[in-house]
Amino acid sequence: MPVQNNAPAVQQVCHAITRAIRDGRLAPGQRLTEAEFTQKLSVSRPTVREAFRQLCSDGLLLSEPHRGVSVRQLTRRELDDLFVIRATLEALAVRLAAPALQSAPAELIRIQDALDQAQRTADLTEMSRHNLAFHQLFAETSGNTLLQSLLHRLTNSVYWLQFRVLVADDKVLHSNSQHQEITAAILAGNAKTAADIMAAHIDQTRLLVQSLDDFYFAPPL
Known part of the structure; x- marks a missing residue:
């Protein structure tokens, strides 16, 4: 039934x-x-x-x-607009979550270790999975339910395009260096530095997605 x-x-x-x-x-x-x-x-x-x-x-x-x-299929301009907002909100999530993650870093360290292992083995599927967990951790730990909801919706909008980057471009494996820098800054108590690196990390993803063929985008409005 x-x-x-x-x-x-x-x-x-x-x-x-x-x-x-x-x-x-x-x-x-x-x-x-x-x-x-x-x-x-x-x-x-x-x-x-x-x-x-x-x-x-x-x-x-x-x-x-x-x-x-x-x-839904986004235009290139819509994608750019989305990533500008996402970078700002993800940086905010890092700033809000930083004190809690510094005092209780076990989950952050566990996810970072998993990302490092995925990079060592060049496992793009595992990199994708743990990358998602890494970003969700900051939103979930921020203590701001509206921020968490907004980031969930923005992430959903680009899921498929991000997957195409992950399976087609090994450059994504090297982006783990920014995860490592964010984690180190959080553990050192440098919330602003971590937030700035996160904003740059999101913009790097934007550039990788924009490098995809026009096939993946809707025609300009």
Whole structure:
């Protein structure tokens, strides 16, 4: 029997679609249907419809009259605008989270160790996974739920493009040096330095994403 339309079921569908986009199984511009996910995830149509609505609100999906729902495709300008905001918010998250992470650094050190191991073994999949955890840690530790929500929505918007960078460009492995610098600054109590490095780190990601072929972007508005 299909799961009834409730918050946990809706979130399961949201997570499944988000993972599929992050892993490259759903591409920008690809059309999604309620019937497909109703059957695939054994949930009701109202559940899938609500998940689509939430992901459209987050900016991950796009709903258009007479065309249905598809994976949102950003223009290059939209991507730049998004990364400018994201860099500012991620730097703020670092500043807010720094005191707590300095006094209780175990999780930060664990994630950094995992990133270092992924770099040593050139494991891009593991780098992607631990990179996401690294950035989420600052938002989650910031103590600011609105900031955490905003960063979640911004990150969702570029999941698929970031995945394309991770599988196609070994330069991402070398970006771990900035993770290491952020971690060292946090442990040394230099919150401002850590925040500045995070802003530069996000901008470096922006440049890597912008280096992708025009195929991955929507035409200019």
